[in-house]
Amino acid sequence: MSTAPNPNTPNSRAPSVQLPTDQELVLKVIPMPGDCNANGDIFGGWVMAHVDLAGSVVPARYAGGRMATVAVNEFVFKHPVRVGDILSFFAKLTRIGRTSITVKVEVFAERYGSQGEYTKVTEASLTYVAIDEAGLPREVPKRAI
Numbered sequence: 001m002s003t004a005p006n007p008n009t010p011n012s013r014a015p016s017v018q019l020p021t022d023q024e025l026v027l028k029v030i031p032m033p034g035d036c037n038a039n040g041d042i043f044g045g046w047v048m049a050h051v052d053l054a055g056s057v058v059p060a061r062y063a064g065g066r067m068a069t070v071a072v073n074e075f076v077f078k079h080p081v082r083v084g085d086i087l088s089f090f091a092k093l094t095r096i097g098r099t100s101i102t103v104k105v106e107v108f109a110e111r112y113g114s115q116g117e118y119t120k121v122t123e124a125s126l127t128y129v130a131i132d133e134a135g136l137p138r139e140v141p142k143r144a145i
Contacts, residue, residue, distance in 0.1 A: 014078075014079045014119040014120075014121075015119070016117040016118060016119065017108070017118055017119065017120050018118070019088065019090070019108055019118055020090050020092075020106060022092065023090035023091060023092040023104070023106065024057075024058060024090065024091055024092065025088060025089070025090055026054045026057040026058065026089055026090065026091045027050065027053060027054040027057070027087075027088075027089040028086065028087065028088050028089070029050055029087050029089075030084065030085065030086055030087070031046065031081060031082075031083055031084075031085060031087065032083060033083050035083070036083065041080040041081060041082060042080070042081035042082065042083070042085075044077060047077070047081055047107070047121075047122055048072075048075065048124075050087070050089065050107075051075070051089065051105050051107065051122060051124050051126070052069055052072075052126065054089035054090075054091055054105055054107075055069075055091055055103045055105045055124070055126040055128070056069070056103075056128060057091060058091045058092070058093055058103060059093065059101035059103055059128045059130075060128075062093060062096075062101060062140065062141075062143065063101060063130040063140045063141065064141060065130065065131075065132075065138075066130070066131045066132070066133075067101070067128040067129065067130055067131065068128060068129055068131050068135075069126060069127075069128055070100065070127050070128065070129045071126065071127040072124065072125075072126050073102065073124075073125040073126065073127060074123075074124060074125040075122070075123075075124045075125075076122065076123050076124070077121070077122055078120055078121055078122060078123065079109070079119055079120070079121045080121070081107075081109060081121050081122075082109075082111070082112070083112075084111075084112035085109040085110065085111055085112060085121075086109070086110040086112075086115070087107055087108070087109055087110075087121070088107070088108045088109075088110070088118070089105060089106075089107050090105065090106045090107075090108070091103050091104065091105050092104050094125065095127075096140060097140075098139055098140070099129050099130055099137040099138060099139055099140060100127050100128065100129045100130070100140075101127070101128050101129075101130070101140060102125060102126070102127045102128075103125070103126050103127075103128065104123070104124070104125055105122075105123065105124045105125075105126065106120060106122070106123045107120070107121050107122040107123070108120050108121065109121045
């Protein structure tokens with residue numbers, strides 16, 4: 001039997017971590033009571049939608065135009081998100097293909113009442129494809145990351 005605290009219990013505390021310095025802060029948001037699931041935590045789909053928005057910022061800027069999500073390669077919920085948490089979404093390009101760009105997104109929570117302390121709550125890898133005005137794939141410019 002394990003004696004490690006369960007990160008899903010309300011009284012457990014996840015370890016505080018440092019925010020990444022090699023990624024760009026692309027979104028900050030505070031979940032509200034209407035974003036909760038039946039357990040009282042923030043609904044995973046709400047977090048996923050915000051990760052998708054955050055993940056699209058850097059590749060759209062890099063590609064100079066419209067992008068569409070084509071794959072969620074990995075999505076890990078590490079700790080629950082709660083009402084009132086201040087969520088910080090960080091993104092970094094990890095792969096650039098002919099028409100696609102893959103991005104790593106990490107989400108950190110400042111818990112209500114514990115500002116200045118951060119817990120990594122989610123990490124994901126998503127792939128976006130550059131699209132033209134007709135919605136068809138287009139090549140991304142060749143640039144250094």
